[in-house]
Amino acid sequence: MTEGPAPIEQQRVLKTAIPGxxxxxxxxxxxxxxxxxxxxxxxxxxxxxxxxxxxxxxxxxxxxxxxxxxxxxxxxxAPRVVEQVRAQVADFTHSCFMVTPYEEYLAVCEALNELTPGTGQKRSALFNSGAEAVENAVKVARTFTGRQAVVAFDHAYHGRTNLTMALTAKNMPYKHRFGPFANEIYRVPMAYPFRWPTGPSRCADEAFEQFVSQVHAQVGEDNTAAVLLEPIQGEGGFIVPAPGFVRRVADWCAEHGILFIADEIQTGFCRTGDWFACEFEDVVPDLVTTAKGIAGGLPLSGLTGRAEVMDSVHGGGLGGTYGGNPVACAAALGSIETMRAENxxxxxxxxxxxxxxxxxxxxxxxxxxxxxxxxxxxxxxxxxxxxxxxxxxxxxxxxxxxxxxxxxxxxxxxxxxxxxxxxxxxxxxxxxxxxxxxxxxxxxxxxxx
Structure with missing residues (x-):
């Protein structure tokens, strides 16, 4: 049996110019x-x-x-990820969960249901990328509410597919010359304290007032299926919303029967010091999208939400050939185990x-x-x-x-x-x-x- 590679010494070493x-x-x-x-x-x-x-x-x-x-x-x-992946690759690499399912998919969904904010009954579905998770969150929200409009924020980034480009704010390099984009997407101001015109202290109140006013005037509450928000914006510049803003948006959504979707693709899985960034303001989203840190480097994403919301979609309406691949699921289980064991x-x-x-x-x-x-x-x-x-x-x-x-x-x-x-x-x-x-x-x- 051949030995594995020698451990990597944890120090910076420059042998050539960068790049070499x-x-x-x-x-x-x-x-x-x-x-x-x-x-x-x-x-x-x-x-x-x-x-x-x-x-x-x-x-x-x-x-x-x-x-x-x-x-x-x-x-x-990470050792636990490597161990789980090696074992899974030796067992089988694919069968498609929609054809012949497997336990690893169930175990990841159970972990997501447990770890995401909220104590109510939840359901999850697995996909390949963050953009897929966001697309499916919109599908679920439209199905459950019977409404079409989705509200996103200035500086948001949600992916590179046609729908998620429409949800993304920045033109270059993400959207330039790739249109036309999906319709029924509306954009509102982000509570960006550093650049708020009247200063950080007034940011939360004024941004929320503008949000409510614009949705009411330009979209209509009864037409709005979901509000999609990154609890800390990622590609937009690591913008931390003014304190209380996320909480107020989530409460307003609940008041009007609108689903609050937290895009935790970059913020999730211990990145911000909580399992999910929404926990900082005790916000329980209706739907949570996850990816990036979930599987230690393997392609996997998830959508988790209230059971009645997630179960509103007809059979076969969610899925994908590679979604929840067993090797990626094994990596996720190793990653989550590492996060728990190492706090x-x-x-x-x-x-x-x-x-x-x-x-x-x-x-x-x-x-x-x-x-x-x-x-x-x-x-x-x-x-x-x-x-x-x-x-x-x-x-x-x-x-x-x-x-x-x-x-x-x-x-x-x-x-x-x-x-x-x-x-x-x-x-x-x-x-x-x-x-x-x-x-x-x-x-x-x-x-x-």
Missing amino acids: PRSNELHQRKLSAVSAGVSTGLPVYVERAAGGILVDVDGNQLIDFGSGIAVTTVGNS LNARAKQIEALFVPRLQQLAAKYEQIGDVRGRGAMLAVELIAGAGDLTPNSALTGKVNAYCHSQGLVTLTAGTYGNVLRFLPPLAISDELLSEGLDIVEHAFAAAL
């Missing part, structure tokens, strides 16, 4: 083989990964502050406690850092022109991001205006790597300003 020669060779192959529409933020080709380290084909070891966009929350190749909600809060003071010190030093925000291990800084000038500073964001990459730190940008540097480290990362990564971020600002 072998990565550059592979990237030339990418340019000739892969559609130009599939871009790459950092053309470093990964060979192995574990904990908070990515190892590239040139032997460089990079600190991971991205988690594959909040996917490898438990760390790459990763507490770990996310520890990461926040280490990260935020360092980011706040940077903000005190550089007036171009206009806002520090986020929760748990979902944190960001928004960059602006300078004190008193909130003009988005995407150029500086790009420079800081590029410097971090050159020093072996994987960082990501976000935001409607491209001016947000976001941090999504795996919860398995060590404090030492977090501190070293933050040192690099500090050096990046010093070099760029």
Whole structure:
């Protein structure tokens, strides 16, 4: 029996420039083989990964502050995930749950029903991607309510399919020239404290008033099937809604027979220090969409909701050939087991406690850092022109991001205006790597300003 690869030492190692020669060779192959529409933020080709380290084909070891966009929350190749996946692959890889079902699908649905907010009876269904989960949430909401309209928010991101592009706010690169889009989608202002015209203290009240007024005037409560909201917006810039806003929207929905859908695709599964970000305001959504961190890196998504809502769809109305693939389900069970055993909600809060003071010190030093925000291990800084000038500073964001990459730190940008540097480290990362990564971020600002 062959031995597995040696463990990856949890330290940054730079053997070549970033990217190195072998990565550059592979990237030339990418340019000739892969559609130009599939871009790459950092053309470093990964060979192995574990904990908070990515190892590239040139032997460089990079600190991971991205988690594959909040996917490898438990760390790459987490032992319990690997063990479950290996066993499942040896048993069988596919049968299609809609043809000949299997227990692994049931176990994931049972876990989702238990873990998502609310104590009432719930049902779940499994799919492949976050966009699929959102599409099916809309299908369920329209079926249950008998209404058509769906309300989404400024700065929202919900996916790249036709319907989810309609729900997504940002044009480039997600929507540009891809229309026409699905109809009966309406957009309302987001309670964005940093950019609220009259200031953060008035944001929650005024944003809620505008939300209610616009839905009433432009849509009509009796025509509205659902309101779709990210409890913390992801691609839109890690916007944390003003305190109380999410709670008030959910209560208003309940008052008018409208389903409140929480898109927890990026925020779910311990990322913000709770199993789900809605728990921060004790909000119990009618429907919750999940993906990303659910399965330790394998493609899986879920839709969970009140039993009477989820059961309103006719037989065969939900599903998909690969939805709830048994190998992905096994990975999810290993991932959830890891989150429980290692108390990763507490770990996310520890990461926040280490990260935020360092980011706040940077903000005190550089007036171009206009806002520090986020929760748990979902944190960001928004960059602006300078004190008193909130003009988005995407150029500086790009420079800081590029410097971090050159020093072996994987960082990501976000935001409607491209001016947000976001941090999504795996919860398995060590404090030492977090501190070293933050040192690099500090050096990046010093070099760029």
